[in-house]
Amino acid sequence: MTLTPSAAETTVPTSTPPLRLKGIHKSFGGVVAIKTFDLEVQAGEIVALVGDNGAGKSTLVKIISGLYQPTEGEIWLNGEQVSFRDASDARAKGVEVVYQDLALVEDQPVYMNMFLGRELTKGPLRLLDRKAMARQTQELVDTLDVRIPSAKATLSDLSGGQRQGVAICRATHWASGLVLMDEPTAALGVAETAKVEEVILKLKARGAAVLIVSHNMDQVFRIADRVTVLRRGTQVATRTLADTSHNELVAMITGLAS
Template identity: 65%
Template sequence: MAIAVETRTRPVLALANIHKAFGGIVAIEDFSLELKAGEIVALVGDNGAGKSTLIKIVSGVHAPTSGTITLDGEKVSFSDASAARSNGIEVVYQDLALADQQPVYMNLFLGREMVRKPWGTLDRSSMIAETERLVEELDVRIPSAHATIRDLSGGQRQGVAIARATRWAKKLILLDEPTAALGVAETAKVEKIVQSLKERDLAILIISHSLDQVFRLSDRICVLRRGVQIGVRETASTDKNEIVSMITGVH
């Protein structure tokens, strides 16, 4: 029983003393953070604070100059982004990385298509069925799994990108400004999808410039300023004034 309790309370992701330098330029100074299953942590800071660099370190795009990354209690080192994906980490970037000319179901399985044995032909019916199941579960409002990405609204596209990440993520989803280009109504829809991810026991790390959104979605808030970790606050125990002063350094 003790093992089961430890597994539940053990962080999904633990970053310890992460340092990242590009030549003589230090992008991340000394960053430590733990994320648990079913938790949303917001990463905030001005442009150039190091938020995107940190996302790229966790997702295998950049290797840290020093420091350790631990996933489910095991130290990991990702050679590239595909290695991070194979370990259950998915990223939704601002540009979404969707294939505009392809239907929704093909985007959900992009690069990981289901095939029929022994001939290796695409198993379209299974991919369509799985897509329909997932978008219904997440309440992603799209016309159908056959709809072409280019015909969808910005919010619908974002919903598809998050659904794809949810389909493949086993442990962690990283969201980089998921509603930056959306209007109020579509932002609300996407936020509802993000909140539903907690119930799937995934750990969520979200970058957002909107403090309103951060306070609506997150359990904790981590502040970066010029590559330095200023602090982590429980969302329910802080307010916008404190977070703004941490971001700007002005009290």
Template identity: 70%
Template sequence: MTNATLALKGIHKVFGGVVAIENFSLDLYPGEIVALVGDNGAGKSTLIKIVSGVHRPTSGSIRLDGRETSFADASGAREAGIEVVYQDLALADQQPVYMNMFLGRELTKGPLGLLDKRKMMEDTQTLVDELDVRIPSARATIRDLSGGQRQGIAIARATHWASKLILLDEPTAALGVAETARVEELVLSLRARNIAILIVSHSLDQVFRLSDRVCVLRRGQQIGVRETAKTDKNEIIAMITGLQT
């Protein structure tokens, strides 16, 4: 059997005297999309921040490809092959697409360490073409792109740098119907790259379109995990609201 890309076991997180996450366990496998759902305050964002190195768990273990690991900060998680796409995208509006693709990890050349803009442009154009992110060119300025195009760039950037796992936090919350459909196509295409994906979404329609499994959180507690094909919205809603445990 394929080893889990990410294995969380007994994750517990306390802020002061408040329990944010209690005894959470989940395995994610290569090429699998798992949706994390729950009401506001359920602990979804805290869990994303634990996996991405922003928060350290109070107790519990994190394994990547079978090896127990811990991250001192978010850069440690990135070095391990984990990338996050947040709602605010963390894009530099005044910069071109190719500079955003390599933001903080710019390619340089020569003894003076000059920016290798040509290489960054070429690599960016190749990736957006592969993923069918429809933008005018790698030279386009981020502020001139639509919301869907910006989201596509953020996901493409994560895809470029992630070797293990991509975390998507409400990737289409601010998009219209057509742009949401394009972003969903992009997310589904990542399966072929054998990257594990954990997606937080408030839209159960989206969850059922994209995910292989659904994990439900309520008030920091893991209520259950269901195979998407073997459940329905009514069961998931009941788990979210407490009508079913």
């Protein structure tokens, strides 16, 4: 699956949202983690998911990515209702997540991390096709302008921001129009956060739907189109960023909204 700049430039939003959540409810025994959650994320849109610790943000990401199954509710991907047995089942259907801890292999080159668990092979002996993997990886990092020395560079030689860029590229390569991000810049400094945000905005420009969990309100206002707020498992509100303010979001997160 080779992604080229020309193909990326022709990607346009469609009327069918890459992600639709309808009536999602999750309980663990007698503990309700998410009461009722509804959301659509359109192609070419960034939606931020915000809330305090324990609000249910990561639980929701785990439901979408197949780690948890919802107790009730529906998940729709690109107009098709889906039900995941586990995370590998979700990945097979094009659901990819970028986590804060990256889940990359330090002593492997960038291109091997891009194809981790999905390596390309060639010939009857199914030898690793390193050349093809390196070429496809370089094409994608160039398209998203992830500034790394080379697709053949060892991951451990890269900065934190560059590694996060690689993780985003990997998710983009395998996703079917939707990329989930769970606090992707939480461990980064200001300069590297800015670089990662540039990559995220390039995903939007390519027509990807992005759902990002973030605790950084400034970041939410910099990159998101809409924001949805969770508080103690309850979806408080969904707003366009043009129709809300920093103070209103904080008030909804903390429960002080009038």
